Amino acid sequence: MAEPRFDVLGIGNAIVDVIARADDDFLVRHAMRKGTMSLIVEEQAERIYGSMGPAVEMSGGSAANTIVGVASFGARAAFVGKVRDDTLGRVFLHDIRAAGVAFDTPPAPDGPSTARSYILVTPDGERTMNTFLGAAQNLGIDDVHAETIAAAAITYLEGYLWDPQNAKDAFLEAAAIAHDARRQVALTLSDAFCVDRWRDEFLGLIRSGIVDILFANEAELHSLYQTADFATALAALQKDAALAVVTRSEQGCVVVRREKTESVPAFPVERVVDTTGAGDLFAAGFLFGLAREHDHVTAARLGALAAAEVIQHLGARPETSLKRLAEENGIPT
Amino acid sequence: MAEPRFDVLGIGNAIVDVIARADDDFLVRHAMRKGTMSLIVEEQAERIYGSMGPAVEMSGGSAANTIVGVASFGARAAFVGKVRDDTLGRVFLHDIRAAGVAFDTPPAPDGPSTARSYILVTPDGERTMNTFLGAAQNLGIDDVHAETIAAAAITYLEGYLWDPQNAKDAFLEAAAIAHDARRQVALTLSDAFCVDRWRDEFLGLIRSGIVDILFANEAELHSLYQTADFATALAALQKDAALAVVTRSEQGCVVVRREKTESVPAFPVERVVDTTGAGDLFAAGFLFGLAREHDHVTAARLGALAAAEVIQHLGARPETSLKRLAEENGIPT
Numbered sequence: 001m002a003e004p005r006f007d008v009l010g011i012g013n014a015i016v017d018v019i020a021r022a023d024d025d026f027l028v029r030h031a032m033r034k035g036t037m038s039l040i041v042e043e044q045a046e047r048i049y050g051s052m053g054p055a056v057e058m059s060g061g062s063a064a065n066t067i068v069g070v071a072s073f074g075a076r077a078a079f080v081g082k083v084r085d086d087t088l089g090r091v092f093l094h095d096i097r098a099a100g101v102a103f104d105t106p107p108a109p110d111g112p113s114t115a116r117s118y119i120l121v122t123p124d125g126e127r128t129m130n131t132f133l134g135a136a137q138n139l140g141i142d143d144v145h146a147e148t149i150a151a152a153a154i155t156y157l158e159g160y161l162w163d164p165q166n167a168k169d170a171f172l173e174a175a176a177i178a179h180d181a182r183r184q185v186a187l188t189l190s191d192a193f194c195v196d197r198w199r200d201e202f203l204g205l206i207r208s209g210i211v212d213i214l215f216a217n218e219a220e221l222h223s224l225y226q227t228a229d230f231a232t233a234l235a236a237l238q239k240d241a242a243l244a245v246v247t248r249s250e251q252g253c254v255v256v257r258r259e260k261t262e263s264v265p266a267f268p269v270e271r272v273v274d275t276t277g278a279g280d281l282f283a284a285g286f287l288f289g290l291a292r293e294h295d296h297v298t299a300a301r302l303g304a305l306a307a308a309e310v311i312q313h314l315g316a317r318p319e320t321s322l323k324r325l326a327e328e329n330g331i332p333t
Numbered sequence: 334m335a336e337p338r339f340d341v342l343g344i345g346n347a348i349v350d351v352i353a354r355a356d357d358d359f360l361v362r363h364a365m366r367k368g369t370m371s372l373i374v375e376e377q378a379e380r381i382y383g384s385m386g387p388a389v390e391m392s393g394g395s396a397a398n399t400i401v402g403v404a405s406f407g408a409r410a411a412f413v414g415k416v417r418d419d420t421l422g423r424v425f426l427h428d429i430r431a432a433g434v435a436f437d438t439p440p441a442p443d444g445p446s447t448a449r450s451y452i453l454v455t456p457d458g459e460r461t462m463n464t465f466l467g468a469a470q471n472l473g474i475d476d477v478h479a480e481t482i483a484a485a486a487i488t489y490l491e492g493y494l495w496d497p498q499n500a501k502d503a504f505l506e507a508a509a510i511a512h513d514a515r516r517q518v519a520l521t522l523s524d525a526f527c528v529d530r531w532r533d534e535f536l537g538l539i540r541s542g543i544v545d546i547l548f549a550n551e552a553e554l555h556s557l558y559q560t561a562d563f564a565t566a567l568a569a570l571q572k573d574a575a576l577a578v579v580t581r582s583e584q585g586c587v588v589v590r591r592e593k594t595e596s597v598p599a600f601p602v603e604r605v606v607d608t609t610g611a612g613d614l615f616a617a618g619f620l621f622g623l624a625r626e627h628d629h630v631t632a633a634r635l636g637a638l639a640a641a642e643v644i645q646h647l648g649a650r651p652e653t654s655l656k657r658l659a660e661e662n663g664i665p666t
Contacts, residue, residue: 020431052431053431054429054431054432055424056389056390056391057389057390057424058389086420087420087421091388094382094388095388098385098386098387098388099386319354
């Protein structure tokens with residue numbers, strides 16, 4: 001087995017976030033469910049944008065945010081995702097490369113425009129997302145290059161990829177290539193609604209060992225096992241997954257292995273501005289820790305640190321070097 | 334004279350800001366002069382963007398930022414400026430209307446793309462701007478509607494309009510319409526380099542009374558009178574202008590009238606994140622104060638408050654209601 005060229009490679013929807021503040025009334029008026037991601041078509045996107053307040057545009061996408069976080073820790077990171085060759089596509093491409101991530105998926109020359117997610121941030125810092133998938137849904141098997149996947153120690157996939165059929169095929173192809181090359185496959189469940197759409201298939205991925213490392217937050221875990229009882233869900237997860245991390249916001253996280261579970265506290269935060277990217281950046285730190293062969297608790301602390309950084313400002317990508325931040329906090333990098 | 338329909342109408346370059354953090358080395362390597370605005374052509378824009386770090390896109394433009402600030406104080410505000418009918422043009426249009434500003438200038442169906450300003454924010458919070466004017470330079474006399482200008486108590490113009498010939502014509506036409514309707518005309522000198530390009534013409538505007546209210550920062554004032562001595566420059570200004578405000582960063586501002594000058598302190602600020610928009614938002618508060626017929630010191634305090642808000646976060650537009658902020662600080666609105 002050759003030395004990996006990348007520590008972590010992510011595959012996900014390539015999305016530009018359009019972020020605006022909104023009050024709770026706005027969500028109610030538009031029948032949005034706080035804290036979740038809804039898929040919308042272009043007409044809905046226009047309607048939501050038309051009624052939203054002034055916005056900021058920033059590159060986003062769950063796995064892309066994670067990969068940028070991995071790079072910010074100083075690791076070798078790569079991303080696979082589909083944009084259109086348009087203004088927002090160029091923004092996405094610029095930002096991910098400027099963050100030090102290898103990104104070579106060719107933009108689509110035609111077809112739907114680059115994916116946008118309208119993110120409404122309420123005064124409590126919670127974010128509610130409405131995503132028009134656009135070009136991202138045309139990510140396909142052709143975009144998954146065997147030599148790139150085989151060159152990454154960990155391939156990280158987002159559950160959102162399960163929504164478009166092409167992306168799902170690409171997901172499974174990538175997982176097969178990774179395992180053939182004796183690499184690891186990680187998955188984030190992405191969103192409780194997404195789990196609700198694909199529950200049985202996600203359980204299949206975990207139980208069959210297609211996924212080696214699983215990330216879930218509490219809502220996603222409850223949705224996966226259809227129970228409101230955390231202990232019940234955790235026990236079920238412990239049976240199904242070789243290694244999983246359940247994130248619990250300000251209650252920190254639980255690292256779940258067959259032989260034991262370990263709780264790691266959240267990092268103290270002065271003020272939560274925008275929770276967008278909290279889970280994505282937790283995964284960044286944890287995956288970086290695994291790539292550096294740190295123990296799981298250290299990896300979880302790196303995750304907690306990165307999540308704490310990203311929720312203290314608007315947007316889902318780190319504003320400061322996570323490597324330096326870890327060093328300042330005495331966590332090994 | 335009919336009751337004005339707008340408190341303040343602004344005319345300026347309609348620009349989307351592309352904001353990234355950069356270190357001082359970056360500015361040196363690209364021969365940029367800190368704190369100034371340079372005009373660039375599209376090829377330079379591509380080159381700068383290619384070497385910049387990850388960025389955020391937000392609507393900007395000096396006079397546009399001011400007008401959004403005026404609206405945030407709760408006044409009736411309008412803007413005139415030119416975008417192209419492209420992605421960034423739609424972003425600009427959305428954001429200014431979502432801020433409550435009347436904006437009806439038709440976007441250009443073809444020609445150069447919407448103006449972008451690449452803004453590099455250094456660790457000291459200073460911003461250095463490189464602007465590709467694009468569609469903005471095609472703002473012309475046809476975009477200046479007599480009934481709209483005549484309906485505004487104050488028409489506010491940016492010095493940057495002096496760069497493209499069409500916009501300069503539109504500027505002079507607007508000033509003539511405003512004065513015919515017995516309204517007031519305000520001007521910001523915009524940038525020390527801009528003053529250097531157009532010194533004699535700006536002095537002509539002030540001395541001839543085409544401009545009733547002048548905004549300048551220290552660097553612009555020094556450039557206008559070509560002296561490094563503040564007292565000398567201030568004395569010259571006092572002779573030339575009926576009403577002027579000179580902003581001096583953390584030293585507050587000086588309100589200059591023929592009969593006296595008054596100093597007003599800056600608002601205390603916890604941490605300067607990004608000085609972009611400081612002058613624009615000062616002008617917003619001052620113009621709002623004038624429109625509400627407050628005394629000049631109160632108007633300057635409103636300006637200082639708005640400037641303090643905008644330098645504590647990334648981007649040149651207020652993130653919170655300036656009306657509420659003024660109320661919280663006991664300043665009349």
